[in-house]
Amino acid sequence: MDKLRAQEIITSPTMINVTYNGAPIYIQNVDKKNETARIYPLDDPNNEQNVPISSLKEHG
Incomplete structure (x- = not known):
């Protein structure tokens, strides 16, 4: 995934897998800046972490 798509997912009104x-x-x-x-x-909402955006996968 790239940083622009990750930002779009955050602002999307629908839940994206x-x-x-x-x-x-x-x-x-x-x-x-750091692409994380x-x-x-x-x-497990208490298990927050910073990860590389490139390691995230979108499922449609």
């Missing part, structure tokens, strides 16, 4: 290492996640914000995203697994 995105995974990190096969697990469904929610993207909180995008750091365009602040995410958490949908089933």
